[in-house]
Structures are given as C-alpha cells and as structure tokens.
Amino acid sequence: MKKAAVVIDCGQKYQAMRGFGASGAWWAQEVGGWDRTDPASGKSVRDRISELLYSKTAGIGLSIYRYNIGAGSADSGKGDIGNPLRRAHCFETVAGEYDWSADANAVYMMRQAVKDGADEIILFANSPPERLTVNGKAHSNPGFRPNLKGKNAPAFARFLMDVAEHFAGEGLPVKSISPVNEPQWKWTGGQEGCHDRPRGVRRVMRACAEELEKRPALKGVKLSGPENGDIRFFNKSYIRPLLYDKVVKRNLDAVDVHSYFTQIRLPLLGRLVNDRPAFLRRFGKWMAKKHPGVPVNMSEWTHMKGGRDSGMDSALEMAKIMVEDLSLMNAVSWQHWIAVSEVDFCDGLIYINLADKTFELTKRYYATGNFSLFIERGAERIAASCDDEQMLVLAFEKDGKITVIAVNRADEPISCAFPPGPADLYVTDDNADLKKIPGIEAGDVLLSPRSVNTLVYQSNR
Template structure:
C-alpha cells in the first residue's frame, strides 16, 4: 500500500519542455497539415472523442537563437545542414527578422496552444562576433568570444528579446551559454562555445545591464552545465568550468545573483549520470541535498536530456531509433528521480523533433527539408504522463510505501510520484512499472480522504499511449500492467 500525504509538500513544478533544435527550422516550413500534426502532438491539451489526449501538452518550449552557421553553409565546418542555424543579424549589422522562419512558426504554435513558458537559448554567439568567425571554438577551454565583444553580444541578445516581446511572443527566460564545459570545435559538428567560470562571471553583468536598459522582463538562466557533476565539485579535465554551485552561486559570486536579470535557478543537463541505476540515484540525491543545505534559494532545472552513450547498466545506448516502450520507461525513471531526489522544478528534453537514427527525439520525422512522414514514439507519451497532467503551479507531495504494509519496492520499482494542484484542489499521481510482471497498487491518502481518479495508461501495445483506463479509487487495488506507466487524475 502506498500512502500520499498532502500535508508534506516539496517543490513547486514549473513545467516540462523540449527544444526546437534543430529540425524545427525545416519542419516549420513543411505543408501546413503536417506541421500542425507535429505541433498538436507536442503542445495540445485537447482530448479526442474517445477521451485520449491529442498531444502531451508541453508547458515549456526552448527556442534556439542561432549563430549564423546556416548562412555560411559548407564553409561553416558543420557538415550536417540540419545542425546549422540561421542568425537574425549579419556582419554588417543588418537585422532580418524573417530568419529562423520554421522555428518562429513553432514558437507561434506553442503560444497558440497555451504553452506557458518560453526559454530562448544560445549555443554560440553570432559568427560575426566570434574570435574565429565560426560557431565553434578552437578546442581550448576559453570562450570563442573575446571580452571586448561581450557588450556587442549582450546588445545582440537584448535586441532579439526586445523584438519578440514587441511581436507578442516574449521570451520568459534567456539562457546565454550552453554546456560551457565542452571544448567545442569543428569535430563536434554543431554550434557550441566553451566558457570558463571567470568568463561567465564577467559576461552576466554586462548582459544583465543590456536587458535592464531596455526594460525587458526576460530573466537569465545559468549555467546549463553539461553534466550534474559539474555543479557538485571540480571535475577532471575541466578545472576552470566546474564546481559551479560554489563558483557561480557561492559566497564569492554573490554579485551574480544580485544581478537583477538573473533568475534564482541553476540549470544543468542530465547526461553522463545515468550509466547505472545506482549512479542515477546517487548523483541526484547528492545534488538535492546540496541545494537544500547550501543553496536553498536556488531552483533546480533539469534543462536538457536525451539518451546518449551507455545507460541503464548497459541496456540502452544512444544510437538506433527506438519508438518502443524500453527507452520510454527508462526516461520516465530519470524524470521520477530528478523530481523526487533532486527536487527539479522543471524537466526539459533535448530534441522535440528528430530526423536521426538515434534516441534523441520525442517526435521523429523523415530527413527531408521539403516534407515527409511523422512518427510518434512511446517516449513522447511517457513524457506526456508528466507534462500533460502535472501542470505549472502543481506542488509535489510526499508518497511512500506504508511502513505497516507491504515490503518496500526493490530497486527496479515500481515508483509513484504525487502532485497537488492548489488552484483546482485536484491531485495527479504518476506510477511507473519497469518490471515484466503485473503489480497490484493500493493508494490511500494520509488524511483519510476518499478520492476517485481517471486513469491514463501507456503499455508496450502499439496504440496504448495515454489511453483512458478504468477508474481508480483510494483504498482499492489497481493492477499496474507489466512494463507500463499510468497517470491518475483525481476528479473534482
């Protein structure tokens, strides 16, 4: 038996999201019916006549502000055209707001569907500002942007933010750097720029003043660390850009948080910490304890993740598209641990749309700039179990196995997380069963209240994706199928 205690609450939830990099630049110009289909899968909160969600209702959308590698073409050094990005400004200072048209279409679609938060993020400064005239560095640990260009970069970003605010598509947050630990060079095959901690501390006040001068409401989010380990201490090979909780948010860096535009958020990526279930849990538990003890003002954003390299004890690797249940259940476990152990207030996936033979997308598409087919993944719907029903403003509540009841679950689960929606007075519970056996679940409320829940189920069956299921009631057994997820939503 599982017991939920609404009186014991934890972090508020800001939302769940994904980014438009890089395929939105093409898919956003596909035939209207196809791009509307993709937007509906990502953003819709409507139900079809059978009561099934039409989409996963993302509440956060990440918009990539490009550096101009697309205009350089093959001379950019980025071989894959799908990984290049346009820039709104050219070397002569001319602004062209028709650039990034496909991405702008998806930004408009996100807002039209009611997406609450937009995060604009930057992989590289514009190529006409960088040291080498490229959207990647020379392989050193220092930024590809010289200090004398910080003000120009800040003005570029402030102008972009101001334009979209005046256009009625404001950015809520701006992430000016991305994975600063990696020594981005031509071999990485995409736009990217390293930054040392010292360089970040120098850039942020300049950027903050540029935003403040224009009266913009956008807030800065930092540092988009490449791995959670880069927050927790010095890491081998990155002495100048790790230990970022202390270096950027500790006593010596109070000025950073005093910059008016900086949000009290530490953003980091989940890569490199999911090799085993033990590592997955330990790193997130360490991060959560460190934040609550030393940095209680900071909110933690898990701001980028997809399945890379080796994961889950060697059972899952990044290469090879897989639309099935296994990657979906694994990612759901990662989400659960980020929420429950690290107290993440938001969780954001990497590629919303992928043309690749890789486990990096929610929606997959044919690799054709002019148009093609759209492929749903179980992973899309797994993220939807949280995104669609755990809305911004929800508060995570305590859920545990009744110590007087059945034995504790083993390390393979099941896992249940619970959320209270203060405005409506309703509750959402997400349960995950990665085992090959059915699991009976009984849920009760610690205050003795009796609730009825609508259920939405995803299983290995091809068409069972957030499928409406039988009602669930507190105090009564509900069978969680093998290798499945269920979301329970209480009725008013």
C-alpha cells in the same frame, strides 16, 4: 501476483512545478516549412506536429518552448558541422542591424507552439554570433579554449537582448534568456557550441544582467544558466560565481542544469562515479543549503543511445530519469533536448522522415504526456513512497486535487494499493498510449507490466 502499497503525505511539500517542454533546435528550421496536408488531421504537417506537442486537448500539453538563437553557421557555411540541421541562422547582419526574416521556419514553429498552448518561451544560445568569436566560427578550434573574446561579452549581451526585445514585442511569452550552453565541453565541431571557463561564463552572465536592466521592454524577463552538460561534473564550479554575483543573481530566474549521465567504465571507481541518484541527492542538498530559494530547472535531456527506439524500453528509461530529477534534485521544470528527431538515434518525442515529410509518434511522446498533461503549473510535489523497488512514484497536489505518477518497471503486473478514493487512470505501456480508464477505485489498481501510469483523483482530498 506482486502486490505493492503507495503512501502519500500531503503535509510534506517540496517544489512547485513550472512545466514541461522541449527545444526547437535541429528540427524546427526543417519542419517549419512542411506546409503539405497531413491526411489524418487535415492540417499541415507542421501545424499538426506543433499541436501534438503543445495542445492540451489534441496533444500532450507541453508548456515550455526553447528557441535556439543561432550564431550564423547556416549563413556562412563556416566550421566543421556536417549535418546542415546542426547549423543555425543568425538574425544579425552587421553589428546592431537585423534581418528578422531569417530562420523563418524555426520562428514559425515557435509562434505556432504559442498558439497551441506554450506559455513560456526560453531563448537560448549555443554560441555567440560568429563575428564575436575568436576564430570567426560557431564552434571552438582548438578545443577547451574559450571562443568568445572577453571584450565582446557586452556586444553579445546586446545582441541577445535585441532578439529578446523583438520577440517579446510580438507578444510572445519570452520568460528567460540562456546565454551559454554546456560550457565545459570542448565544442570543436558537429554543431554550434562554445567552450568557456567559470569566470568567462560569469563575465557573459554579468554583461547580460547589466544589459537586461537597461531594457524596460524586457521587464519581468530573467536570465537562466549555466546549463552544464553532465549532472556530475563542474556544476558547483560554474554555479558559484553566478550566485555570488549580486547583479547576476537578482536577474537570474533559476539555475539550469542538464541531466546527462554517461556511464564511465572505471574498474575500481565505477560504482562511485556511476551512482546517478547519489549525485542528484548531493546536488539537491547543496543547493538547499548554500542557495535556498533558488529554483533548479532540468533544461535538457535525451536518451544518449544509438538507433531509433519508439518503444517502451526508452520510455521507461526516460520516466525513471524524470522521476529522479523531480524527486531528488527538486527540479521545477523538465525539458527535452529536442522535440523532434530525423536521425538514427534515441532522441526526440517524434521521429520524422525527411524524404516524404512524414512523422511517427514514440512511446517517449506518450509517457511524457503522463507527466505534462496532468501536472499543472503551480502543482506542489508532495511526499510519496512505495514498498516495491520496481515501482517509482511521484505525487502532486494543487487546490486539493492529487495526481500520482507510478512507473512499473517490472516485467509483470503489480496490484497496487494507493490511498483509497475514486480516480481516473491513464496508462502508457506496450499496448496502450495514454489510455484512460475512468472511475476506478485507487485502493486496488492493477498496473500493467512496463508501464507509465497517471492516477488522477476525482475529488479533492
């Protein structure tokens, strides 16, 4: 049997964690209307899905909910967006006037997530409202041309702050506003989206920062962005203008990046452009050197693969990405693109079936719980390493309590020696879903093949 040893250094500390989350885009406007009873729980299906995602006692304890502020494509019917769930409603009816009953299903899911345990709401926009765009649509046409008129940046900022003020006034924990999303892509259809160049993104963020400072009701709310769509390309180009603008920077909560990394087939440069860990290390070092103290959120990832995958193949890929982002990029939060998926694609934590309004939990759901249930807000990442390359490890400490994440990617069990002490083990693998094995000795732990594991020490160290 393979053997491995894990070394933990509590004296070497890194980032303090904020939490784990997912967005309500593309599903909440549907599921928020599912009020029929779930036979297994006795609750409505919509409430049960929210509980499974955000409850610490009856779910996986996500703490961050990303709400998509729509641009109005669902209201106007404009644009080349075939799937109706890729469209979104807009609260604004005319400039400065709002219908807060719009997007009722999605708003229901946001409120329910907070009831179930979410303590951070991020409001994000994929596109400005259609009335403010160049072509009157919620996506660009032609591509790679900015679709927000420069003179409309202040109006867009007022719109976003009005929405934020409304929901903060309800008592929802609105913490940040993200005005742009993956601005480097062309966005010619398929969903709401808006291309913009670095100077255009800075213009929007500056308008939002100036408007935010005029709103005492939003005291403590910050901006985040620019949410670039690939960890390799243009991150520095979009981030520099924001962090060198004093008004933007003082209102910026964090730099938000997306962790997508599509493999590029180039005969001579393939290894260079496809070395994901190397790009993460370089970005992490650049942020630490040029912008020390500015946190990094990993605000969007999904497994970009066709076909539904509810099993461990996708869960292990996701766990690898999470470990890399937290350890190499020092991300302080990690968020899924969508929590729930209705399509034939490898995304979401929960699959739903529109025809009969049922749902199915995936191994991605349970493996996410190996992180989100046990890594508390404020926990500091500490140094951890393993002498087996098939093992990925992370360790966190809060108030003397140590939690270790160990991902066994091998097709065989590994006998692993962690620092000794009594601990509880939580296992997700082909046969177990966050199964608790209490009271083990951490100095001698058998990790099952293809598993995501959480080791929680029972006493302070």
